[in-house]
Each structure stands twice: as C-alpha cells, then as structure tokens.
Amino acid sequence: MNDASHPRNRYFSDYVVYVDESGDHSLVSVDKDYPVFVLALCIFHKRHYADKTACVVDKNRVNRTAGTCSNPYHIALGICLDALRGFLVEKGQVDMKTHVVVECRGKKEDAQLELEFRRICAGDNPAKQVFPFDVVFADKKANLAGLQLSDLVARPIGLSYIRPMQSNQAFDVLKRKFFCDGGRHNWA
Structure with a gap:
C-alpha cells in the first residue's frame, strides 16, 4: 500500500489543536470569585472543526495538597495532552505529528x-509514552479563529465547575462536543 493519503504514509495528522486558558495560573493569589484555572484544547480536523x-484545576485544592510550588497550567497541560493522545488513538492518528497552537503569553512564560x-x-x-506533538506559539495579533474559539470555550467550563447548579447555556452546548473516556455521551 503506497497511497500517500493512507495514515501510515503521512507524517502529519489530520488535526491541529488550539489552546487557551481561563483564570490565572498563580497559586499565590487565588481569586475567591474564580478560584480555578481552565485549560481548553479545541481539536480541529484540518478540513472542518471538530472536538x-x-x-479544570481547582487551585484551592492544589494549594492544600501540593502547595504553591505547583503550576496549574503545567498540571492541566499534562492531563490535556494525555487526553489529546487518547483522541488521536481513537482517530488512528496517534503516531503522526500534531501541532498544538498556544497564544504567546510573555518570554518567560512561553519558555x-x-x-x-x-x-x-x-x-x-x-501513559509514559512519547507524544508526537509540536508546540507552536502564536502572537495575539495573529487573531487566529481557533484561538478565539478556545478562548470562548474555557470560561463556561470554569463557571460550570465553580457553580454547577447555575444555568450555563454555553456549557450545555459545549458538553456535547467534549472528548471523554468512554465516549462523548459519558459526560455527566
């Protein structure tokens, strides 16, 4: 089978991932009204928008268990990249290079x-596995639609965690699009 379109004959996956966050990742000063950090990954098929x-990192809980030396962004990143690997396994593309686009946040933070x-x-x-992901830093001025969408996704997720009984129409629409272990219908 020498077909260049076959997944085994390609280097890059069919997906690109855009990342944004909601909330401050600092554990030193925790906002009592929004004490969470949310990292949202929007996974797009290169031909159409996908999943x-x-x-959600509860910063108060992290402070109690791990202390302020932990970084919520790094905790969330590990969990999200592992979930991304699971998504790509499901799609038969786990061995192909996938670009993960994040917004520039400052020289030190980016490093x-x-x-x-x-x-x-x-x-x-x-998973103790090598992930074939490549991080791409995008300037805010690039105004990428994928980053704008991931920005719109993050806050409703955080609000749903903080106030689960409060009406949250944005989250109600979003939850049907989440990739979850056991399938999308496994979302509570």
Missing part, C-alpha cells in the same frame, strides 16, 4: 511552557 477537551510541553511529550506523562 474539544479541557481540564516555561515550552519546556514543560517538551518534557511531557518526551514521556513524562501518565
């Missing part, structure tokens, strides 16, 4: 994020 995966991203992808993750 989402996200992680820390890239180091953590590469550490996780090198095998320091729950």
Whole structure:
C-alpha cells in the first residue's frame, strides 16, 4: 500500500489543536470569585472543526495538597495532552505529528511552557509514552479563529465547575462536543 493519503504514509495528522486558558495560573493569589484555572484544547480536523477537551484545576485544592510550588497550567497541560493522545488513538492518528497552537503569553512564560510541553511529550506523562506533538506559539495579533474559539470555550467550563447548579447555556452546548473516556455521551 503506497497511497500517500493512507495514515501510515503521512507524517502529519489530520488535526491541529488550539489552546487557551481561563483564570490565572498563580497559586499565590487565588481569586475567591474564580478560584480555578481552565485549560481548553479545541481539536480541529484540518478540513472542518471538530472536538474539544479541557481540564479544570481547582487551585484551592492544589494549594492544600501540593502547595504553591505547583503550576496549574503545567498540571492541566499534562492531563490535556494525555487526553489529546487518547483522541488521536481513537482517530488512528496517534503516531503522526500534531501541532498544538498556544497564544504567546510573555518570554518567560512561553519558555516555561515550552519546556514543560517538551518534557511531557518526551514521556513524562501518565501513559509514559512519547507524544508526537509540536508546540507552536502564536502572537495575539495573529487573531487566529481557533484561538478565539478556545478562548470562548474555557470560561463556561470554569463557571460550570465553580457553580454547577447555575444555568450555563454555553456549557450545555459545549458538553456535547467534549472528548471523554468512554465516549462523548459519558459526560455527566
């Protein structure tokens, strides 16, 4: 089988991932009205928009158990990249290079994020596997639609975690699009 379109004969996956967050990742000063950090990954098939995966980090809980030396962004990144791997396994594309686009946040923060991203992808993750993901930093001025969408996704997820009994129409629409272990219908 020498067909270049066959997954085994391609280097890049059919997906690109856009990442954004909601909330501050600091554990030193926790906002009492929004004490969570949400990292949202919007996974797009290169031909059409697809699925989402996200992680909510309860910063008060992290402070109680791990202390302020932990970084919610790094915790969420590890969980989300592992979920992304699961998504790509389901799609038969786990061995292909997948670009993960994040918004530039500042020179120091970007360097820390890239180091953590590469550490996780090198095998320091729950699966203990190498992930073929490549981080791409995009300037806010690029105004990428994928980053705008991931920005719109993150806050409703955080609000759903903080106030689960409050009406949240945006989250109600989004939850049908989440990638979850056991399938999309497994979402509570």
